[in-house]
Amino acid sequence: MAIDIYKINPEFREIMPQEIIDLEENATWAEKQDKPRGIKELPQTKELLEEHSLCAGCPEAAALRYVLSALPKPEETVIVNSTGCTSLMFPHIALHTVHSLFGNQNAVASGIKRVLDWRFPNKEKDVVVLAGDGATVDIGLDYTMQSFFRQENITTICFDNEVYANTGGQESGMTPKGQVFKMAPSGKKFEKVKMWELATTSGCHYSLNMTASAPKAVARAVREAITIAREVGPTYINLYTPCILEIGLSANEGLGEMKEQDKDRFDKYKYISPEAEACLAKAKEEGRL
Numbered sequence: 001m002a003i004d005i006y007k008i009n010p011e012f013r014e015i016m017p018q019e020i021i022d023l024e025e026n027a028t029w030a031e032k033q034d035k036p037r038g039i040k041e042l043p044q045t046k047e048l049l050e051e052h053s054l055c056a057g058c059p060e061a062a063a064l065r066y067v068l069s070a071l072p073k074p075e076e077t078v079i080v081n082s083t084g085c086t087s088l089m090f091p092h093i094a095l096h097t098v099h100s101l102f103g104n105q106n107a108v109a110s111g112i113k114r115v116l117d118w119r120f121p122n123k124e125k126d127v128v129v130l131a132g133d134g135a136t137v138d139i140g141l142d143y144t145m146q147s148f149f150r151q152e153n154i155t156t157i158c159f160d161n162e163v164y165a166n167t168g169g170q171e172s173g174m175t176p177k178g179q180v181f182k183m184a185p186s187g188k189k190f191e192k193v194k195m196w197e198l199a200t201t202s203g204c205h206y207s208l209n210m211t212a213s214a215p216k217a218v219a220r221a222v223r224e225a226i227t228i229a230r231e232v233g234p235t236y237i238n239l240y241t242p243c244i245l246e247i248g249l250s251a252n253e254g255l256g257e258m259k260e261q262d263k264d265r266f267d268k269y270k271y272i273s274p275e276a277e278a279c280l281a282k283a284k285e286e287g288r289l
Contacts (some may be wrong), residue, residue: 003215014040034195051137052089057251059241059258063212064089067130067157071095072226072288077126082140084132085166085243086159100265103140105131109154117153126226127201133174134164139196142174148202151233151284158195158238165243176265181246182241194270199236205276206235209269213258227283240266278280 008016054061064086071077074095081090083102090097100108116125127135136144136158147154159169162179164170169181173193180187196209206228208221218239225235240261244254262268272280283289 025154054085054088055251057244057247058085059244059252059254060085060161061089061214062254063159063239063241064093064130066138066212066215066218067128067222068093069215069221070275071122071126071128076114076124077128079110080105080112080127080129080131082131082135084133084135084159085161086130088166090187103135103138104143105129105135105140106143106152106154109156110147110150112150112213113152113154115162123231126230127154128226129154131156131158132165133138133158133160133162133195134172137173137193137246145198145202147148148199148204148234148236151203152232153229155222155235155237156230157222157225158236159241160195160238160245161190161241161243161245163243165246169243169246182214192265196236196238196271199234199238200271204234204271205232205273206234207238207271208236209238209266210241211242211258211262211266213255222278225287227270227289228279231279232273232275 008020010061013021032208048261052061052064052088059086068074078096079088079090079093080098080100082100082105087099090099098112099109106129109127113125113127116127131140136156144156147156160174162172162175163174168181171179171184171188173182174195175181175184175188176192178187199207206225208225210217210221212218221237225237229235240258242249242254242257244251244257247257280289
């Protein structure tokens with residue numbers, strides 16, 4: 001959306017709800033903006049995601065807002081999603097989105113990216129995969145890793161809540177050892193799969209493990225990952241977004257849980273290949289980051 005495009009008919013302006021008027025006045029996609037939109041504009045903007053149907057206090061909802069606010073070119077971005085809690089938010093997103101079969105989101109994204117590059121050779125078209133740990137690591141691991149092997153120019157963001165949350169609470173490969181859920185009463189028998197390390201050894205030029213506790217850090221990671229994916233190759237972000245209901249927390253405790261895990265299991269593992277380092281340095285020099 002841009003201010004140049006979204007205009008209220010003057011004949012109807014006086015009967016329009018205030019939120020529609022605010023939307024027109026505060027839209028942040030316009031090229032006339034003095035500087036690129038970003039995380040600071042998040043409270044004043046509604047055009048990307050105003051509402052959602054997730055549980056109250058769900059960290060995934062906040063994380064998605066951070067991700068969307070950081071997209072370099074939202075109007076030129078396609079997000080590929082898969083079955084899971086995240087898929088409940090996508091009907092409310094004002095972006096090009098594709099809902100894939102459970103687990104094959106990276107294969108779909110690969111095809112979309114290739115077609116966009118062929119159809120629009122002179123435009124930067126970004127394709128971002130956004131799926132949960134079940135779709136990314138369990139059911140879709142083959143598709144995920146094969147896209148890394150092929151060096152597809154896409155960014156994969158895993159919303160890692162460490163459980164199959166929207167189907168009752170089954171353990172996933174990303175569940176930590178010993179964790180008990182409603183439908184996994186005996187506890188996880190082995191350690192959590194370190195997908196961020198697999199991404200590194202599978203050809204990703206940028207791999208990061210972090211929580212969604214710090215909006216600016218998430219936004220910076222998303223911008224870096226997409227910039228590298230455009231020019232170098234596949235990138236991966238593992239973003240801890242806990243299911244507060246499954247781990248027995250209240251709606252207002254999600255942020256505290258993520259901050260606590262910042263000090264423990266999510267140590268901000270970060271890998272950047274030499275080619276990606278050069279790409280980021282050039283982007284910063286040119287003012288694109």
